[in-house]
Amino acid sequence: MHSHFSNDPSKKKGFGDLMQSMNEFFHEKPMRGMLQSIDDFFTSASNPFNSFPVDFKENDDYYLITAELPGVKKEQINLEVFPNFVTITVMNMELYSEENTKSQVIKRKQTMNRSSRTIPFPSVVNEKNVKASYKDGLLQIKVEKQSGKRISID
Incomplete structure (x- = not known):
């Protein structure tokens, strides 16, 4: 029986590598700035247009x-x-x-x-x-x- 999974540790690129790549992507300057802007918009209490009593x-x-x-x-x-x-x-x-x-x-x-x-x-x-x-x-x-x-x- 032949397996597609390799036991060679040098060829293992698993979920950890994917998560590391995603973390790097979201922490790079342009992406981080955009995400911060979105967070600021939704958490800004000073914005009267979010909701009103x-x-x-x-x-x-x-x-x-x-x-x-x-x-x-x-x-x-x-x-x-x-x-x-x-x-x-x-x-x-x-x-x-x-x-x-x-x-x-x-x-x-x-x-x-x-x-x-x-x-x-x-x-x-x-x-x-x-x-x-x-x-x-x-x-x-x-x-x-x-x-x-x-x-x-x-």
Whole structure:
């Protein structure tokens, strides 16, 4: 019986070598920098576009949703109201360019951050009767509850 595996230690290139090659690859400068950038993006607490706190209150006639969006402009906010939920989306686009002494662009970077929260309603709402206001970093959404139609009994 012939085996494809060699017992010669000089020819053994196993899993350890593969892991060593992968470690070297991920620790080289360009790759390490890219991985660090990704880590920084997802762990940055100072980025208001990662997530935002939302408060939900229910009254007899309506729901009141308050989202804290410090530093966000009204134009960056998109609201979508449906019978069963509301979605708040915040988008931010930044353009950065660096120029040399001859006013030539040598580096240009564009980033777009988007964060979205969907808040479900406990019961169906009237999505046509919604009021929203934005002031001092607070977005308030007032959504009227769907009222049933009163029917007289004969």
